Amino acid sequence: MAYTGPMADDSTPESADFPAIALRLGRRIRVLRLARGWSQEALARRATIHRVYLGDVERGARNPSLRHLAAIAAALGVPVHLLLLPDDDVPGGTVP
Numbered sequence: 001m002a003y004t005g006p007m008a009d010d011s012t013p014e015s016a017d018f019p020a021i022a023l024r025l026g027r028r029i030r031v032l033r034l035a036r037g038w039s040q041e042a043l044a045r046r047a048t049i050h051r052v053y054l055g056d057v058e059r060g061a062r063n064p065s066l067r068h069l070a071a072i073a074a075a076l077g078v079p080v081h082l083l084l085l086p087d088d089d090v091p092g093g094t095v096p
Contacts, residue, residue, distance in 0.1 A: 021084075022060035028083050030058045032076045046075035 033043045040058070044051040049068055056062040057072075064072070066080075073080040 018063075019060065022063060024087065025064075025083055026058040026060045029054075029072060029076070032078065033058075036076070043072070043075055047071040 029043075033040070036043075038046075040054050041051045044054040047054070047068075048071060053062060053068075054072070057064050057068070069080050069083060073083055
């Protein structure tokens with residue numbers, strides 16, 4: 001029996017604004033990095049990713065894999081899900 005629920009036709013929901021999500025993710029990574037006083041190069045080294053790739057992620061120009069998100073989160077010392085939460089859902093209302 002074929003699935004006939006939401007997105008059964010492989011379409012994306014109208015509420016999924018992927019460019020906005022990518023920009024929010026990149027902004028959150030940048031805020032966390034700067035809060036630690038790190039350059040892109042320093043965070044990239046800690047996460048074992050290329051500095052140019054990290055810059056692209058921070059600008060929302062790249063869609064990082066879960067592996068890269070996990071590496072970035074671990075380097076920053078935060079859980080992965082914190083990088084993806086909407087701003088309103090971040091504990092304390094701001095990015096730590």
